[in-house]
Amino acid sequence: MADAQQIKGCCPLDCQDTCAWSARVEGGRVVRIEGAKDHPFTRGVLCAKVRDFEARTYSLDRLLHPLRRVGPKGSGRFERIGWKDAVDLIADRFLEIIAAEGAEALLPFHYLGSMGVAQRQALMRLFHALGASRLGGSICGAAIDALAVEGHPWAHVCPRIRLAEGG
Ligand code: SF4
Missing domain, CATH: 3.30.200.210 (Phosphorylase Kinase; domain 1)
Incomplete structure (x- = not known):
């Protein structure tokens, strides 16, 4: 062609x-x-x-437009909004939070999805510029690290290992 x-x-x-x-x-x-x-x-x-x-x-199932929730969480009710409205909504909320509580009240949290080296931290430039809190790993990762520091074991006990040990 x-x-x-x-x-x-x-x-x-x-x-x-x-x-x-x-x-x-x-x-x-x-x-x-x-x-x-x-x-x-x-x-x-x-x-x-x-x-x-x-x-x-090109999947027909792919989300192509921002959706705003219009019902209670879990109700599955959303309305389509434009990109500018979506960005304005988020920016206004961030500014409200920063004005009321300071920038560290923003905690960027994301896990799974597009998380390769090139994509994973792409949004962090924005959050660093805002002065947001920094998360060590993920929320569950940070929690398990805290438990480990206190001496708790990290992993689930594998039933097969217990059987092999006669437990
Ligand atoms: S980086 Fe390579 S191996 Fe990993 S998901 Fe992409 S194509 Fe697959």
Whole structure:
């Protein structure tokens, strides 16, 4: 196809590899993604989660617009709003919190989703600039660290190990 292009990029998902990819775009639409052959880690191979990333990109189930909750939590009632309204809503709330309690009353918390090296901390530049609190790891990670410091064991006891030990 005359207007076909190969666009270089990298995987935003959950592991540390940040695999390099090359996306074939035809008529403004991605038609195939493959691992970059010249990348020393990726060497032409993407994992099963990402080999068909174009299907995820164009999925009809994908959220494409901000939604604002209009009912009680759990009711599943949302209305579509514009991007500017969504950003204004969040910015106004942040400013309210900062004015009332100080910037450290903001605690950025996110876990899972797009958490590769390139994507995971992308929002933190904003929170650092605001002076928000910093979280060591995740909320559950920080809690288990605190327990470990007090001498509590870290892990669940595996029933198979108990059986092997005759417990
Ligand atoms: S999720 Fe798959 S493609 Fe993405 S960085 Fe990890 S191994 Fe690579």
